[in-house]
Amino acid sequence: MDIAGALSVDHLKFLADGFKLTLYVAFISIVLSFIIGIVFGTLRYANIPFLSKVVAVIVETIRNLPLLLIIFFIFFALPEVGLKLSPTVAAIAALTVFESAMLAEIVRSGLNSIDKGQIEAARSSGLTYIQTLVSIVMPQALRRMVPPIVSQFISLLKDTSLCVIIALPEFMHNAQIIYAQNINFIIPIFVVVAFMYFIVNYCLSLIARRLESRQA
Amino acid sequence: MLDFSILINNLDTYLEGFKNTVLASIIALIGSFIIGVIVAVMRIAPIKPLNWIGSAYVEFIRNIPLLIIAFFFYIGLPSIGVTLSGFVAGTIALAIYTASFIAEAIRAGIQAVPKGQMEAARSSGLTYLQAMRIIILPQAIKIVIPPIGNQFINLVKNSAILGMIAGLDLMYFGDLVSSHTFVTFPVYIFVAMFYLVLTIPLSLGVGYLEKRLARSH
Amino acid sequence: MFKSKTSKIAGVLLLSASMLLSACGKGDKETSGTAAKNALEQIKSKDKIVIGVKYDTRLFGLKNPSTGDVEGFDIDISKELAKDLLGDAKKVEFKEVTSKTRIPMLNNGDIDAIVATMTISEERKKEVDFSDVYFDAGQSLLVKKGSAIKGLEDLKKGTKVLAVKGSTSAINIRQKAPDTTVLEFENYTEAFTALKAGQGDALTTDDSILYGMADQDSNYELVGGTFTDEPYGIAVKKGNKELVDAINSALKKMKENGKYDEIHKKWIKSH
Incomplete structure (x- = not known):
C-alpha cells in the first residue's frame, strides 16, 4: 500500500472533479425521477381504465431489470434505433428511467396507505376526485413517503458509480484512472471513495430520520 | 421485429450466463440472510459493543456503492494476498451488501413488536434468547417478510455487477455476445428477458405474501 | 409551512428540468447540423475538432491525473492533425473513449474522429470510414x-x-x-x-x-512476438470522404516533414 502516493494533492483534486460530476448527475436525476415517479405512481393508483394498466406494465418491467442493463441499453442499443445520447445525458436518462419506476411504486403504496374513508368523506363534501387527490390524499401520503423516497435517492447516488461503464468521468471513473497507475494505490483510493459516498449518504439518511421522527 | 437468430445462435452463451446469475443469486441470498440475521441480533442484543459493531456495519455498507465492494474483493484483496475469482468476489460482495439491508429490515421488524412483550416473557421466567425465539421472532417474521423479499429482488438485479469483474454472469455474456456480433439492441432485449424470467415471479410472489400477511394481521 | 416548502421544491424542479431540456435541445441542433453540412466543413466552421482518444493507454492516450492532460502518440498525432486542418495544434478537444464506447460516440456525434489505437478491420469498415494506416501494431x-x-x-x-x-x-x-x-x-x-x-x-x-x-x-x-497484424487507422463517421481525404493528406505531410518520425521516436523509441 502506498497511502501518501495515492492521496497526493493532485489526485485528490482529480477525485473531487469526479465527485462533482457524480453529484451533478445524481441531483438532476433525482429531480427528474421525483417528478416522473409522482406522476406515474399517481396514474397507477388512480385506476384509470387502460392507462393505469399500461403504466403498471412499464413500471413493473423497469423495476425488475438491473440498472446496469438499462445504462448499457440506453447508451449502446438506443443509437441503433436512432436515439443518440452523450455519456452524461445517457447516464441521467438511465438513472431517471430506473429510479422513476422505483419511486412510482413507493408513491403508489404511499397513496394506498391513506384511509379510503377520507376520500369518500372529501368527495361527499363536494370536492372532485382530482381535488381530493391533490389537497387531501397527496399531502398526507407524501409525508409518509419521505423515508423510502430518501433511501431511494441514496440508492441513486450510489448507482451513479455504475456509469463508469460508459466512461462518464464521474467519481469511480476518476478513481480508476488513479489506481491504474499503481496497484498499491487501490486500497487507499477505495477507502477514500467509499468514505466520500458514505458521508454524503449518511447525512441524507440522518435527514430522513429527522423528518420521520418529526412526523411521528 | 426482434432478430431471434441472435438468441438461437448464442443460446449456450446466454444459458451459461443465466445459470451463473441464478447460482450467484442463490448463494448470495443464503449468505446475506445469515449475515443479516447475525448483524440484526448484534444491533438489538443488550450488549453495547455488539450494538456498535452492528450499527457500524449497517450504516457503512448501506451507504457505499456495491461496485466499490465488488472491486475491493476482486482487485483490492489480491494486494494483501487474497485472490478470488470474479464470480466468488462478486457473490461475496452481493451477500455483504444485501445483508446490511436485511439486517435493517429485521431490526425494524423486531422493534415493531411491543417492548412489553419481551418484559412479560422475561418476567415469566424465559431467558433473553428463549423470549426472542418463542415470542418475538415469530411475530417479527411476519413484518419482515415483505421488505426482505424486496431485498432479494434487488439482489438478483444487483447481481449484474458480476459483469464488471468478469464474473461470467448473464450481463457479462450478454455483453460479449454484443461485442462479438456487433449487434446491440436485440442482444440486450434478450438479456432483459432472462432477468425478467427471474425477477417477475419473485415480485409477484412478494406481492402475494404482502397481501396475505396484511390480511392475517 | 408544508405548502411554501413544496412550492420552493417545485421551483427547483422546474428550473432543473428546463436546464436539462435546453441541454438536450442544444444536442439536437448539433446533430441536425451534421446532416446538412459535411463533417469537414462543420469542423472548419466551428474551428475545432473533437477527437475521441483513450485515457487509460500509456504511450498512446493516458490521462495524467496530476496535470489533467492527456498524453501519448495518438494525442500528438491528433494535435498535428488539428494543426493541418485548422492551422493550430490547440484547436483540438479530447474526449475519452473506450474500445466499447468509441463507435457509439462517433455515431452519436459526440466526437468528429477516433484516434484511439483502433485497428482497421472489415467488420468495422461497415460502420465507420478509416484513414490510411498511421501505425502498425500486432x-x-x-x-x-x-x-x-x-x-x-x-x-x-x-x-x-x-x-x-x-x-x-x-x-x-x-x-x-x-x-x-x-x-x-x-x-x-x-x-x-x-x-x-x-x-x-x-x-x-x-x-x-x-x-x-x-x-x-x-x-x-x-x-512470443506478434501473431496478428493490427494496422491502426483514424475513424470518422461513414460517408465523409472529404474528411478522410483531409486526414490522409495530413498524415502524408506529417510523414514527409519528419513530424511523424519525431512523434514516433518520442513515444515508441526503445521498442
Missing part, C-alpha cells in the same frame, strides 16, 4: 516476468487470458488459442489491474498497448 501477450508462458503455444486449457470487451484481440485470441479461458473487461485499466491482481496468467492486446503497460510496471514483459 497482437501479443503480456505476462509477469518469469511466467511459464513464453508464447501463444503455451496458452493451454486452464490458462486465463485477460482481454478487453469490444477489441479485435478478444476475438482473435479465441481463434488462436481456443482452449484457454478468456476473461474480458470494460477497459485496459481494469484488465491490467486484474492481471496485476493475479486474476489471469496473461493479458492480450496490441503490442503497442502492452509496451505501455510494461513501461509502467517493470515486473511485466511481452513474450
Whole structure:
C-alpha cells in the first residue's frame, strides 16, 4: 500500500472533479425521477381504465431489470434505433428511467396507505376526485413517503458509480484512472471513495430520520 | 421485429450466463440472510459493543456503492494476498451488501413488536434468547417478510455487477455476445428477458405474501 | 409551512428540468447540423475538432491525473492533425473513449474522429470510414516476468487470458488459442489491474498497448512476438470522404516533414 502516493494533492483534486460530476448527475436525476415517479405512481393508483394498466406494465418491467442493463441499453442499443445520447445525458436518462419506476411504486403504496374513508368523506363534501387527490390524499401520503423516497435517492447516488461503464468521468471513473497507475494505490483510493459516498449518504439518511421522527 | 437468430445462435452463451446469475443469486441470498440475521441480533442484543459493531456495519455498507465492494474483493484483496475469482468476489460482495439491508429490515421488524412483550416473557421466567425465539421472532417474521423479499429482488438485479469483474454472469455474456456480433439492441432485449424470467415471479410472489400477511394481521 | 416548502421544491424542479431540456435541445441542433453540412466543413466552421482518444493507454492516450492532460502518440498525432486542418495544434478537444464506447460516440456525434489505437478491420469498415494506416501494431501477450508462458503455444486449457470487451484481440485470441479461458473487461485499466491482481496468467492486446503497460510496471514483459497484424487507422463517421481525404493528406505531410518520425521516436523509441 502506498497511502501518501495515492492521496497526493493532485489526485485528490482529480477525485473531487469526479465527485462533482457524480453529484451533478445524481441531483438532476433525482429531480427528474421525483417528478416522473409522482406522476406515474399517481396514474397507477388512480385506476384509470387502460392507462393505469399500461403504466403498471412499464413500471413493473423497469423495476425488475438491473440498472446496469438499462445504462448499457440506453447508451449502446438506443443509437441503433436512432436515439443518440452523450455519456452524461445517457447516464441521467438511465438513472431517471430506473429510479422513476422505483419511486412510482413507493408513491403508489404511499397513496394506498391513506384511509379510503377520507376520500369518500372529501368527495361527499363536494370536492372532485382530482381535488381530493391533490389537497387531501397527496399531502398526507407524501409525508409518509419521505423515508423510502430518501433511501431511494441514496440508492441513486450510489448507482451513479455504475456509469463508469460508459466512461462518464464521474467519481469511480476518476478513481480508476488513479489506481491504474499503481496497484498499491487501490486500497487507499477505495477507502477514500467509499468514505466520500458514505458521508454524503449518511447525512441524507440522518435527514430522513429527522423528518420521520418529526412526523411521528 | 426482434432478430431471434441472435438468441438461437448464442443460446449456450446466454444459458451459461443465466445459470451463473441464478447460482450467484442463490448463494448470495443464503449468505446475506445469515449475515443479516447475525448483524440484526448484534444491533438489538443488550450488549453495547455488539450494538456498535452492528450499527457500524449497517450504516457503512448501506451507504457505499456495491461496485466499490465488488472491486475491493476482486482487485483490492489480491494486494494483501487474497485472490478470488470474479464470480466468488462478486457473490461475496452481493451477500455483504444485501445483508446490511436485511439486517435493517429485521431490526425494524423486531422493534415493531411491543417492548412489553419481551418484559412479560422475561418476567415469566424465559431467558433473553428463549423470549426472542418463542415470542418475538415469530411475530417479527411476519413484518419482515415483505421488505426482505424486496431485498432479494434487488439482489438478483444487483447481481449484474458480476459483469464488471468478469464474473461470467448473464450481463457479462450478454455483453460479449454484443461485442462479438456487433449487434446491440436485440442482444440486450434478450438479456432483459432472462432477468425478467427471474425477477417477475419473485415480485409477484412478494406481492402475494404482502397481501396475505396484511390480511392475517 | 408544508405548502411554501413544496412550492420552493417545485421551483427547483422546474428550473432543473428546463436546464436539462435546453441541454438536450442544444444536442439536437448539433446533430441536425451534421446532416446538412459535411463533417469537414462543420469542423472548419466551428474551428475545432473533437477527437475521441483513450485515457487509460500509456504511450498512446493516458490521462495524467496530476496535470489533467492527456498524453501519448495518438494525442500528438491528433494535435498535428488539428494543426493541418485548422492551422493550430490547440484547436483540438479530447474526449475519452473506450474500445466499447468509441463507435457509439462517433455515431452519436459526440466526437468528429477516433484516434484511439483502433485497428482497421472489415467488420468495422461497415460502420465507420478509416484513414490510411498511421501505425502498425500486432497482437501479443503480456505476462509477469518469469511466467511459464513464453508464447501463444503455451496458452493451454486452464490458462486465463485477460482481454478487453469490444477489441479485435478478444476475438482473435479465441481463434488462436481456443482452449484457454478468456476473461474480458470494460477497459485496459481494469484488465491490467486484474492481471496485476493475479486474476489471469496473461493479458492480450496490441503490442503497442502492452509496451505501455510494461513501461509502467517493470515486473511485466511481452513474450512470443506478434501473431496478428493490427494496422491502426483514424475513424470518422461513414460517408465523409472529404474528411478522410483531409486526414490522409495530413498524415502524408506529417510523414514527409519528419513530424511523424519525431512523434514516433518520442513515444515508441526503445521498442
